[in-house]
Amino acid sequence: MVGTPVTPASKMIQRTPSTTPGGGTRVREEKILVTVRVRPLSRREQALYDLIAWDCPDDHTILFKNPNQERPATSYKFDKVFDPSCSTLKVYEEGAKNVALSALTGINATIFAYGQTSSGKTYTMRGITENAVTDIFEHIKNTQERAFVLKVSALEIYNESVIDLLNRESGHLRLLDDPERGIIVEKLVEEVVKDINHLRHLIGICEAQRQVGETSLNDKSSRSHQIIRLTVESSLREKSGCVKSFLASLNLVDLAGSERASQTNADGARFKEGSHINRSLLTLTTVIRKLSGGKRSGHVPYRDSKLTRILQPSLGGNARTAIICTMSPALSHVEQTRNTLSFATSAKEVTNNAQINMVVSDKKLVKHLQKEVERLEAELRSPEPSSASYLQSLLIEKNLQIEQMEREMKELKRQRDHAQSQLEQEKTARKEQKGTNQYGPSGQVARCLSFPVENGQVIGGKPTSEAQKRNVIGRQSMVRQSVTSTDPSMLVQEIRKLEQRQRQLGEEANRALEILHKDVASHTLGNQATAETIAKMLSDIKDMQEVSTFAGEIVNGEKVNAASLKEEITRLNSHESTIASLERKLDNVQKSIDMLVSSLATTTEDTPNYKVQSKKKIFPFALSNSSSMQNIIRSPCSPLTSSGGVVDNEIENRVPENSNALFCSNSLSRPSETTPLKSGKNGNSTPSREVTPASGSNSVNVKKMQRMFKNAAEENIRSIRAYVTELKERVAKLQYQKQLSSLPGVGARGK
Numbered sequence: 001m002v003g004t005p006v007t008p009a010s011k012m013i014q015r016t017p018s019t020t021p022g023g024g025t026r027v028r029e030e031k032i033l034v035t036v037r038v039r040p041l042s043r044r045e046q047a048l049y050d051l052i053a054w055d056c057p058d059d060h061t062i063l064f065k066n067p068n069q070e071r072p073a074t075s076y077k078f079d080k081v082f083d084p085s086c087s088t089l090k091v092y093e094e095g096a097k098n099v100a101l102s103a104l105t106g107i108n109a110t111i112f113a114y115g116q117t118s119s120g121k122t123y124t125m126r127g128i129t130e131n132a133v134t135d136i137f138e139h140i141k142n143t144q145e146r147a148f149v150l151k152v153s154a155l156e157i158y159n160e161s162v163i164d165l166l167n168r169e170s171g172h173l174r175l176l177d178d179p180e181r182g183i184i185v186e187k188l189v190e191e192v193v194k195d196i197n198h199l200r201h202l203i204g205i206c207e208a209q210r211q212v213g214e215t216s217l218n219d220k221s222s223r224s225h226q227i228i229r230l231t232v233e234s235s236l237r238e239k240s241g242c243v244k245s246f247l248a249s250l251n252l253v254d255l256a257g258s259e260r261a262s263q264t265n266a267d268g269a270r271f272k273e274g275s276h277i278n279r280s281l282l283t284l285t286t287v288i289r290k291l292s293g294g295k296r297s298g299h300v301p302y303r304d305s306k307l308t309r310i311l312q313p314s315l316g317g318n319a320r321t322a323i324i325c326t327m328s329p330a331l332s333h334v335e336q337t338r339n340t341l342s343f344a345t346s347a348k349e350v351t352n353n354a355q356i357n358m359v360v361s362d363k364k365l366v367k368h369l370q371k372e373v374e375r376l377e378a379e380l381r382s383p384e385p386s387s388a389s390y391l392q393s394l395l396i397e398k399n400l401q402i403e404q405m406e407r408e409m410k411e412l413k414r415q416r417d418h419a420q421s422q423l424e425q426e427k428t429a430r431k432e433q434k435g436t437n438q439y440g441p442s443g444q445v446a447r448c449l450s451f452p453v454e455n456g457q458v459i460g461g462k463p464t465s466e467a468q469k470r471n472v473i474g475r476q477s478m479v480r481q482s483v484t485s486t487d488p489s490m491l492v493q494e495i496r497k498l499e500q501r502q503r504q505l506g507e508e509a510n511r512a513l514e515i516l517h518k519d520v521a522s523h524t525l526g527n528q529a530t531a532e533t534i535a536k537m538l539s540d541i542k543d544m545q546e547v548s549t550f551a552g553e554i555v556n557g558e559k560v561n562a563a564s565l566k567e568e569i570t571r572l573n574s575h576e577s578t579i580a581s582l583e584r585k586l587d588n589v590q591k592s593i594d595m596l597v598s599s600l601a602t603t604t605e606d607t608p609n610y611k612v613q614s615k616k617k618i619f620p621f622a623l624s625n626s627s628s629m630q631n632i633i634r635s636p637c638s639p640l641t642s643s644g645g646v647v648d649n650e651i652e653n654r655v656p657e658n659s660n661a662l663f664c665s666n667s668l669s670r671p672s673e674t675t676p677l678k679s680g681k682n683g684n685s686t687p688s689r690e691v692t693p694a695s696g697s698n699s700v701n702v703k704k705m706q707r708m709f710k711n712a713a714e715e716n717i718r719s720i721r722a723y724v725t726e727l728k729e730r731v732a733k734l735q736y737q738k739q740l741s742s743l744p745g746v747g748a749r750g751k
């Protein structure tokens, strides 16, 4: 059973180039090689004084000479044109060898001769076969590193029946479609070739067995199509351990010649033979024509003849193919020759897709696996010292890595403990500081500028202390968490909170200063410089508030993704200059406060009749009691007033009921000067509130107020400055996050 070798899907392997002669090697898509051989005029043609109608002007062209001027000259071009003087060796070398020897490298090859009866097909194919066989054995001899197995089979298609030429008794053979091997001829004998002589002998048998008959054109006319198939399998010799083999076949096809019954004078058996021959050749022509038309030519009728079925792989399939078209130069055969050249012209356009066929021989595979098992067993019994030492060194390396990691963990723990203790110290220090300021002016101002708790409600009731502390600690931990977090939404939300704080700070500072401003203005006290300073502070703080407005652009509670984080970063980047400006403004405010305080001190100290002047115009606080200052600082921005929840221990900070009159009057003599402050909520008045401007405690009060004001202002500045620092850290952090998210593989995480 023989079929054209194909690489079974189950054993398909990667194609590899080869340097084996045959030139082939790589998988290729190539056109069929088409050559034309013109034989000399036969004795019979000469006897009939037939004219030579064809000329070969060059190696590629054949020209119809038109000796009788009956038809116009026509030229045809092919891969090669061999004139009558060319030897068969030359035809082989230039028109077949390359393709034929592809079989040695696993590429299927087919050489066939096509032409009318008596045109020289058998003559040519004999020479081609002989030369190919010689070259094949030559190659085997010169390729000692590979082991070759050469087999031969031969069949003829006679009257559409397939006959084994090496075993004629087997009768008509069937063609079978094998899913892996393609078309195979059932029961076809395949002889393993021992040597070149054995092959020659077998080929001799085939020729002897072939149907030959005498016609008027050819004494020994082949009445069948003959296919001699050499199957070549080669693999690297055993030592290499390679289990893959090249496997390909070389088809040497000598077709029966097309004939006209009128020319061959065929009748009876010859006529019948001629009909079959012509029919199968017609199918071959149709197949070639279809294939030459490309993929859009539709159905290719391979199955219409046994010849085309068997040759299917060689016609547009997995093979390299060379067609030698033989022709008589005689004018009497010009029509048949034209048909041949027409066929050859179509064949030139047919593309084949040859590939290297490699197989794994089961026998070799078993042998190889057995050896592999033996090797592994031996390795298990006595493991190689090199592998043991490798494992040991790997173990040591891992141990070292673990030790290093442990050291690093220890260091990190130490750092963490240190940071915690620092935090504790800071907390204690803050607690103490808050304790001392709790009832002092700066403490009150700090409360005045206190922030909302997380849920948006202001801290009322118990001032500062636990609730505020928890708030601060909670926020700090939130900041720490967000700094270490890569969650964009957490980062952005934290920024929003900070920005809201900034806004509140600005608003409250503004309101506090507005009160101060009003007070100064309403009493026309203080000097012009003081009023200007306060006005400037107001303007600066207003600017600072404007800076914070961008926070309001952020929609609270929306889900933040990487894209909005990027927007956020861009936005923050764009506000970096604003932050810098904020800092500058803060500095200005600080300076203004310093100036203001020092100006107050100067005014107080430099005025000898201070008591009189202060009564009339200079210093508002001198005319008031300390509650006036407290009102300036606290009211109306204090959370206490906004919440309305004033606790008992702060009752002395309440706004006097006549505060409106106090603030609206431009008079030099203020009603409050002579009107004792009404009692507070509890209806009690305190002696301190009833102190008149003439009282001897004025200078003490002024100093106290100076201190209070300065403390409160500085507290505000500290808070705002801390906020700005925090905001800058946020920007830096977001920029870092942005860089992280732009790294390959990291960015995707945030998407």
Ligand SMILES: Nc1ncnc2c1ncn2[C@@H]1O[C@H](COP(=O)(O)OP(=O)(O)OP(=O)(O)O)[C@@H](O)[C@H]1O
Pocket (backbone or CB within 6 Å): 038, 039, 040, 042, 115, 116, 117, 118, 119, 120, 121, 122, 123, 124, 218, 220, 221, 222, 223, 255, 256, 257, 258, 326
């Ligand atoms: N190139 C050639 N040089 C010399 N003689 C040739 C050449 N080609 C063919 N001949 C001779 O021409 C005759 C016919 O050749 P051949 O039998 O090979 O033709 P064919 O095409 O096989 O014919 P058929 O189709 O009938 O079998 C033979 O006697 C052969 O020796």
